[in-house]
Amino acid sequence: MRAVVAVLLLVTAAHAALWGVLQDRQPAPDFKGVLSSVSYAPFEGTAHPDVDNIPTGEKIRSDMKALAPLTRAIRLYSSTGGVELVPPIANEFGLKVMVGAWIDKFVERNEREMLAAIDLAKHNGNVNGIVVGNETIYRGDQKVSDLIKLIQRVKGSVNIPVTTGEIWNIWLEHPELASSVDFIAAHILPYWEGFSSKQAVDQALIIYQKLRDAFPGKRIVIAEFGWPSAGYNLKSADPGPFQQAATLRNFVAKAQSIGMEYNIVEAIDQPWKFFEGGVGPYWGILNADREPKFSWSGPVVNEAYWKLAGIALLIGVLLSLPILRLVRPTVMQAVLLSAAANGVGAWVATVFAYWTGHYFVLGSAFALMLGLILLVPLILIAMARIEEIATVAFGERPRRLITKEAVAVQAATDAPLSKVSIHVPAYFEPPEMLKQTLDAVSRLDYPNFECVVIINNTPDPAFWQPIQDHCRALGERFKFINAEKVEGFKAGALRIAMERTAADAEIIGVIDADYVVQSDWLKDLVPAFNDPSVGLVQAPQDHRDGDRSLMHYVMNGEYAGFFDIGMVQRNEANAIIVHGTMCLIRRAAMDMAGGWAGDTICEDTDLGLAIAQHGWVTHYTNTRYGYGLLPDTYEAFKKQRHRWAYGGFQIVKKHWRRFLPGASRLSQEQKREFTLGWLNWLGAESLGVVVAILNLIWVPIVAFADIAIPDKILTLPIIAAFVVSLLHFLALYRLRVPIKTAQMLGAMVAAMSVQWTVSRAVAQGLITEHLAFARTSKGGLSRMSIEFQAFWEAVIGVLLLVGAAVLIASNQHKEVTEIYIFAGVLMLQSLPFLSAVAIAILETSRINQFSFWRNARIRSAELIGLRPAPMPTGGSSPVGSEIQRETT
Incomplete structure (x- = not known):
């Protein structure tokens, strides 16, 4: 344990050191003067000024007090709606004002704006100019000739300079506009042209010189220059707090050195400008709380950096503490788990930084919260998978697993051999297949057993008569029951079998009708019940027809992972899942648990959990003692998985109260394993579908509304979780499942292909109480359906790919990295759906037959x-x- 504590401290120290190494400190010229001018809009919050965002005199006065030490003048963009209060209040603080008249397509509003601007100029001595219109030509709201008339009208009414504000290239394209104004008010915003922050100042100076060369002798003012502190990139343009500070400090230093007149856009962040894309609200040198966003001297640093580091380290330490509760963890196991915990801590700090550094309207706040809520279980699942990787790859070998060696020791005792009653339920099963099962039972190398065969709800004599005759031929050990109108599906049949069980049978064995058991099944495993606390012993499922086709080959590989990985690890916590065949149950434990319950369609798992809840010990062996048949078709495979998932969700609803403190004899480790197991299976698949569908809904918003999904807190974690899942599958299969690489990769496709199936089962479990038990077609009696078995998966998978294509196409001119990452996420999310399509196509293709590959070779x-x-x-x-x- 000391070594583990040392590892946790070492990883935490390394995490802290990494924060120290990665701390960004950027040099920039000191600026200790006063800015020439800043753009000012006296609005707060996210409400648009045209809706309900009227500033008050008190708020404007507070803003002027904050801005007076920073600038000599301010620029306004309108003269109505409360903005007319600014010039007289600014005068109280010695600030000059360049008033604006907002010009658009609405004649009446334009008239009000111009009259108000003229009135402000006449009655306020600190007004040093009027800007008639802001990017009016660029927006297409006015023709050049019409705007010139408006400018001339205002010029004729005042004795101060009059101009209009336009993007720099508009001035070059329309020299007649330049001739009509007293000075050129050019907007130079390199961000919107896709230049990087390091190129921005040089680009502004180049354009400034172009304007001087084009209009010699004309007064030229850079009426807008700025850089956003947050938002998405635009080509090479990289917004951010460091970039904003360095860019503005470099710009004002250059402007001061050459005597350039300029105006910084803008004074205060404007959250209501969310319609200008992700960067719209973040151009201010003060945030929305009127606090400075950076210092104008000294190195550019993030003053909240170490606060974020502290959050990351604290979360990392807290998430690492459960490692101390592990039984005999190894050093490498602790290293991997602690590193993952600290990685989650860093993500939490990133989320905190994003949340506190951004402004949200109701819709964006809801979307972000929903995304984070969905990510929490996703991260828990990823952490659980990392833990399983660490345990299997670096932890100690399993200790509770029943092995041949352990069996030999138990069998050497003189304990009497308990009588076993083997129950074989059947429903419309092929007689020849069931005969093979019973013949294998008759060959068991165990002297004290009986076999109860119950065929339920199968009135056709062709199915039950041959089995009745076969049981008679096999001898008195074999009891045959043909029960009609049985309620409760398989559980109902097994309850009837229990009624016909020998009174002296202490152990109940259950096998499916398609399972051919090995002769040493009972001889090897019954001795485990010599321990009176043992209530159940489970052996794995396996299949003898994996060579029927390529599809069956990969399906068999997919099943093997559960029995060689998950069950082995759960067994270490005495928390195995009972799966209804190849299991041995102590009769006393079954009676205490209430026997077979008919209120779920997974009666086997339900009973196993009930037995564990009463404190009985369960054991597992990964030695194969029986081989059954795989589902005949992909449709049957999906139906079986749907039944398991739906039944699993029924069990969650039925038993969750038993997981409360003191409600059962389950240990904390058992509760943890069952909870994580449900989350890892039912939750992961359902979550994957929900997130994929939500992302599809977001595609048009991202593509056409200039909104990008924040990558560091939403999309990159999804990619990281996918990578963890991929590594989890590949690593554990290579370490635990003895199959070849090709079958392993096929098994991965098969596992992904049932994501939609499982999620549908969970959704149905939420809204329904009981679905009928769907028998899995085996034995070659069922035919393939003429319907395509992955229709909805194909629809969703194609939509995800189309969504990714739309995002990429719409992003060609913007090159927003976050949008490309989002498109990549959509492509990753399409893989499970396309896996289902691939298997459905494979099933009907020639390449599904091994004869095709043999002949091709x-x-x-x-x-x-x-x-x-x-x-x-x-x-x-x-x-x-x-x-x-x-x-x-």
Whole structure:
């Protein structure tokens, strides 16, 4: 434990050191003078001035007091709606004012604005100019000739300089406009032209010189120059607090050195300008609380940097503390878990910085909160997967797993062999398949057992009569029951089987109708019940028909991961999931738990959890003692997964109260494993679909409303979680599942392909109480449906790809990095849906048959002149035989 504590301290120290190394300190020229002019709008909050955002005299006076030490003058953009209060109040603080008359397409408003501007100029001696219109030509609100008439009208009414504010290229394109004004008020905003912050000042000086060369002798004022402190990039333009500080300090130093007249846009952040894209609210040198955003001297630093570092370190330490509760953690295990915890801490600090450094309207605040709420379980799932990687890769070997060696020790005792009653429920099962199951039971190397076969709700004699006859032929150990009108699905049938069970049977074994058990199943596992606290022993499922097709091959690999990874790890916490076949249950434990319940369609998992809740010990072995059949079709595979997910959600709703303190005998470790298991499976799949659909809804907003999803707090975590899931699958499969790489990759596709299926099951579980038990078609009796089995997955997957394409196309001229990342997220989110499409197509394709690959290999060998490999004399293909060796 000391070593683990030392690791936590070391990782925390490394995290702190990383913050120190990454702290940004940028040099910039000191500016200790007073700014020439700043743009000022006396509005607060997110309400638009045209709606309900009328400034008061008190607020304006407070703003003027804050601005007076920083600037000699201010520039206004209108002269009505409360802005007319500014000039006289500014005069109290010795500030000059360049008043503005807002000009757009509305004649009446234009008239009010010009009259108000003229009136302000006549009655306030500190008004040093009038700007008639702001980017009016650029917006297309007025023709040049019409705007010139308005300018001339205002000029004829006042004795101060009159101009209009326009982007610099408008002046060059319309020299007649320059001739009509007293001075040129040019807007030079390199951000909107896609220049980087390092290029901005030089670009402004180049344009300034162009204007001087084009209009020699004309007074030229840079009426707008600025840089946003937040928002998305535009091509090379990189907004940010450091960039804003360095750019403005460099600019005013250059302007002062050459005697340039300028106006900085703007004085105070304007949250209501969210319609100008992500950067709209963030051009101020003061934030919306009227606090300075940076210092005009000394190195440019983030004054809140170490506060953020403290948050990151604190969260990292808190999330690392559960490592101390792990049983015998190794050093590398602690390193990986602590590093992940500190990574989450850094993300939390980033979220805090974003939340406190940005302004939100109701819609954006809701969207951000929803995104963060969805990310919390996503991060918990990622952390759980990282923990499993650390445990499997670097932790100690499993200690509770029943192995052949442990079985030999238990079997060597003189304890009497308990009687086992094996129950085989069947519903419209192929008779020949069920006969194979019963024949395997008859060959069990165990002297004290019986077998109860119950066929339920199967009136067709073709299904039950051969089995009845076969049971008679196998002897008195085999009891046959044909029960009609059984309620409660499989659980109801098993309850009837319990009624016909021998009174002296202490152990109940359950196998599915398609399972061929090994002869040593009972001989090896029943001795585990010599411990009177053991209530259940579970063996894994496996399948004997993985060589039927390529689809079955990858399906078999997908099943194996659960039994070789998840179940092995859950067993260490005495928290295995009972899966209804290849399980042995102490009869006393079953009776205490209430027997088979018919209120869920996963009666096996429900019973196993109830047994654990009563304090019984459960055990697991990953040794294969039986082989069943895979679902016949992809449709059957999905139906089975839907039943498991829906039943799992039923179990969550039924048992969640037993997870409250003192409500059951479950340990904290058991509660944790079951909770994380549900979250990791039901939650992860459902969350993936919800986030994908929400992102689809956001596509038109991002593409056409100049809104980007913040990458560091929303989209990059999604990518990180996907990478963790990918590493989790690949690493644990390589470490625990004895299959080849091709089958492993196929298993990954199969696992992703049921995301939509699981999420549908969870959604149905939310709104319904009971769905009918859907039998999984096995044994080759079912035919493939003529319907395409991944229709909705195809629709969503294609929509995600189209959404990504739309984002990329609409971003060609803006090149916003966050939008490209968002498009990448959509493509990643399409993979589970497209995986379902791929398997559905594979199922009906020639390439699904191993004979196609065998023949292709032979044809390829012939084409390149090699002698083909000799063909086998049996019926199975070389590839199929090889697969059978891998999977058995």
